[in-house]
Amino acid sequence: MKKTSLSDIAKHLGVSKTLVSFVLNGKGKEFRISDEICKKVLEVAKELNYQPNRIAQGLRTGKTNTIGLIIADIANPFFGILGREIEQEAARFGYRVIFCSSDENPEKSKQQIAMLQQSQVDGYIISPPKKSEDQIRSLVKSHIPLVLIDRYFPEIECNHISVDNFDAAYKATNHLIALGHKKIANITVNLDLVNMIERTEGYKKALLDASLPVDESLIKELPFSHDNKDVARAIKELVGKPGNKKVDAILFATSKLGINGIESITAMGLKIPDDIAVVSFDNPDAYKICISPVTVVNQPLKEIGKTAVQVIINELKHPDNIHKIQKITLKTDLIIRKSCGS
Amino acid sequence: MKKTSLSDIAKHLGVSKTLVSFVLNGKGKEFRISDEICKKVLEVAKELNYQPNRIAQGLRTGKTNTIGLIIADIANPFFGILGREIEQEAARFGYRVIFCSSDENPEKSKQQIAMLQQSQVDGYIISPPKKSEDQIRSLVKSHIPLVLIDRYFPEIECNHISVDNFDAAYKATNHLIALGHKKIANITVNLDLVNMIERTEGYKKALLDASLPVDESLIKELPFSHDNKDVARAIKELVGKPGNKKVDAILFATSKLGINGIESITAMGLKIPDDIAVVSFDNPDAYKICISPVTVVNQPLKEIGKTAVQVIINELKHPDNIHKIQKITLKTDLIIRKSCGS
DNA sequence: CTGAAAGCGCTTACAG
DNA sequence: CTGAAAGCGCTTACAG
Numbered sequence: 001m002k003k004t005s006l007s008d009i010a011k012h013l014g015v016s017k018t019l020v021s022f023v024l025n026g027k028g029k030e031f032r033i034s035d036e037i038c039k040k041v042l043e044v045a046k047e048l049n050y051q052p053n054r055i056a057q058g059l060r061t062g063k064t065n066t067i068g069l070i071i072a073d074i075a076n077p078f079f080g081i082l083g084r085e086i087e088q089e090a091a092r093f094g095y096r097v098i099f100c101s102s103d104e105n106p107e108k109s110k111q112q113i114a115m116l117q118q119s120q121v122d123g124y125i126i127s128p129p130k131k132s133e134d135q136i137r138s139l140v141k142s143h144i145p146l147v148l149i150d151r152y153f154p155e156i157e158c159n160h161i162s163v164d165n166f167d168a169a170y171k172a173t174n175h176l177i178a179l180g181h182k183k184i185a186n187i188t189v190n191l192d193l194v195n196m197i198e199r200t201e202g203y204k205k206a207l208l209d210a211s212l213p214v215d216e217s218l219i220k221e222l223p224f225s226h227d228n229k230d231v232a233r234a235i236k237e238l239v240g241k242p243g244n245k246k247v248d249a250i251l252f253a254t255s256k257l258g259i260n261g262i263e264s265i266t267a268m269g270l271k272i273p274d275d276i277a278v279v280s281f282d283n284p285d286a287y288k289i290c291i292s293p294v295t296v297v298n299q300p301l302k303e304i305g306k307t308a309v310q311v312i313i314n315e316l317k318h319p320d321n322i323h324k325i326q327k328i329t330l331k332t333d334l335i336i337r338k339s340c341g342s
Numbered sequence: 343m344k345k346t347s348l349s350d351i352a353k354h355l356g357v358s359k360t361l362v363s364f365v366l367n368g369k370g371k372e373f374r375i376s377d378e379i380c381k382k383v384l385e386v387a388k389e390l391n392y393q394p395n396r397i398a399q400g401l402r403t404g405k406t407n408t409i410g411l412i413i414a415d416i417a418n419p420f421f422g423i424l425g426r427e428i429e430q431e432a433a434r435f436g437y438r439v440i441f442c443s444s445d446e447n448p449e450k451s452k453q454q455i456a457m458l459q460q461s462q463v464d465g466y467i468i469s470p471p472k473k474s475e476d477q478i479r480s481l482v483k484s485h486i487p488l489v490l491i492d493r494y495f496p497e498i499e500c501n502h503i504s505v506d507n508f509d510a511a512y513k514a515t516n517h518l519i520a521l522g523h524k525k526i527a528n529i530t531v532n533l534d535l536v537n538m539i540e541r542t543e544g545y546k547k548a549l550l551d552a553s554l555p556v557d558e559s560l561i562k563e564l565p566f567s568h569d570n571k572d573v574a575r576a577i578k579e580l581v582g583k584p585g586n587k588k589v590d591a592i593l594f595a596t597s598k599l600g601i602n603g604i605e606s607i608t609a610m611g612l613k614i615p616d617d618i619a620v621v622s623f624d625n626p627d628a629y630k631i632c633i634s635p636v637t638v639v640n641q642p643l644k645e646i647g648k649t650a651v652q653v654i655i656n657e658l659k660h661p662d663n664i665h666k667i668q669k670i671t672l673k674t675d676l677i678i679r680k681s682c683g684s
Numbered sequence: 685c686t687g688a689a690a691g692c693g694c695t696t697a698c699a700g
Numbered sequence: 701c702t703g704a705a706a707g708c709g710c711t712t713a714c715a716g
Binding site: 357358359360361364373374375376379398400401402403404 | 685686687688691692693694
Binding site for chain 1: 692693694695
């Protein structure tokens with residue numbers, strides 16, 4: 001079954017491809033093509049089940065109606081929710097999206113960017129891994145719409161959408177302090193990325209403002225691809241010997257860390273929040289049905305995704321705006337459950 | 343910054359596009375082009391940062407190296423893990439993937455299929471919603487590689503990869519029975535799809551084989567887009583009045599149901615497994631750190647994803663095989679934790 | 685060994 | 701109002 005093309009329809013009716021193209025693109029009125037012919041063209045197109053070849057259109061017009069998305073891992077619900085929203089918002093504007101998971105690996109993201117360039121995507125939404133500055137810089141230079149999400153590079157002038165991580169960590173830590181916790185640890189991931197750095201800064205600032213000491217040994221930076229054992233080890237180090245508790249609360253910088261952490265804490269026979277209080281970034285289902293439902297910093301993921309697409313579409317529609325850089329910071333909210341005590 | 347094309351390289355060196363194309367496609371040897379010229383072409387290509395225009399290649403060759411993926415919802419970790427594996431395996435073979443979430447809505451999947459057709463994807467991996475039989479049939483007719491995952495339509499001859507749902511539900515129910523539970527409910531989703539139907543059949547068969555009555559009022563089919571309230575209501579109906587327990591165990595057919603269900607059960611003040619035992623399909627993180635870690639039917643998601651891509655690639659490489667339909671059924675395993683008692 | 689030419693399916697000045 | 705023609709960037713017979 002050969003696919004039908006524009007010229008099939010043209011031949012069928014004894015008219016030119018030009019005319020058919022006009023009609024099918026809704027420019028019938030504009031070129032004052034008679035209603036009668038318009039109707040016929042539409043009929044035949046339907047009858048022959050005409051599907052425009054977007055590849056051909058893309059080659060001709062230079063626009064593919066495709067957005068390239070690079071995130072760390074689509075299997076992680078954090079990025080899943082983000083990706084879902086991006087897909088949906090893009091579809092509203094007639095755009096498709098190619099998904100890429102970089103695993104926070106700059107080698108992978110580099111290849112993925114090259115692939116997306118070759119695919120002639122109209123725009124990029126990227127959650128850049130560390131050490132990908134040069135990739136982002138050269139993308140900026142290419143003048144194709146680009147927006148960074150979740151994190152960004154302060155030294156690169158580029159659209160980005162993220163969350164006030166400093167403020168979020170500050171408030172979460174403060175919440176712990178207000179409930180009487182004094183020895184508060186921070187388990188985070190060694191991504192060397194602003195978002196994570198700001199979280200740790202916010203945590204420290206909250207301690208300082210409460211005249212609590214900042215003990216660097218209570219800050220554990222784990223590798224991104226940590227497994228349960230890494231987290232378990234970190235927690236053992238933090239907890240110390242029984243009867244001589246080094247720590248009475250932990251701020252987890254990601255839900256992956258938090259979920260593994262809670263598993264370890266429980267496995268060690270410790271109770272949340274009585275033995276140790278817990279607060280975490282992100283709000284996965286797991287935290288709702290957890291042994292002790294977890295107090296979390298909730299990020300407006302859907303808004304991040306939606307806004308990212310809108311920034312891209314806006315630049316595509318108004319290419320003159322491409323130099324008006326948008327740096328958007330959204331607010332988080334603290335959802336208080338039971339894991340911090342009362 | 344204009345992108346460099348084949349002819350830019352050709353002009354640069356005073357040779358023909360043909361030659362450049364041959365060299366860049368690794369056919370230098372085949373056409374016995376001198377090593378010297380090959381080297382120069384490669385050099386210039388690198389220097390000019392040549393990126394082949396895949397859109398143009400696609401138009402010319404009819405192959406886009408793109409796979410279209412339709413699942414219910416990429417934000418659901420079940421599909422997230424599947425999608426991740428598909429993306430990764432596809433990348434290994436040089437394929438990109440366009441992600442579409444259908445929300446189990448046949449209208450959406452219809453539009454998405456049309457979009458993917460227009461995008462000239464080389465193959466489809468689809469988790470088809472109910473009432474999408476006609477869409478799948480017409481795709482089969484188009485002779486473009488297609489594989490159904492997670493569920494399929496028994497009456498349509500088509501590649502599919504799924505899991506032995508009957509067996510899985512049978513074993514899960516049996517596990518409950520072996521632990522002494524007799525009044526076992528089944529909360530599932532009204533998808534009218536083989537996978538879900540088989541789960542309920544397996545559940546019933548296990549009851550029958552144990553000479554337990556099958557009580558249709560203990561089978562609750564909720565809408566796909568259920569919210570917490572739907573699940574809470576179902577559970578209230580199942581549990582009945584205090585002191586007069588209608589049910590002592592529940593088999594959840596999906597983790598979304600299970601997570602909501604456990605939340606409701608806990609909110610009602612019931613203890614798992616003492617007041618009510620729980621077993622669920624799928625193995626999200628939530629179940630590991632749950633109040634009572636949940637016994638689950640674990641599906642080999644990565645294998646499903648990987649195999650799906652391989653079936654597509656295989657057909658693409660050996661177009662003659664397209665009529666050798668592959669119907670693959672994988673095994674699940676029961677991961678026993680604490681939610682069923684002992 | 686290398687090049688000129690056709691053509692994939694579109695869109696869009698241009699001409700009448 | 702409508703059509704012939706060029707061209708997007710490739711690949712690939714075909715010719716020499």
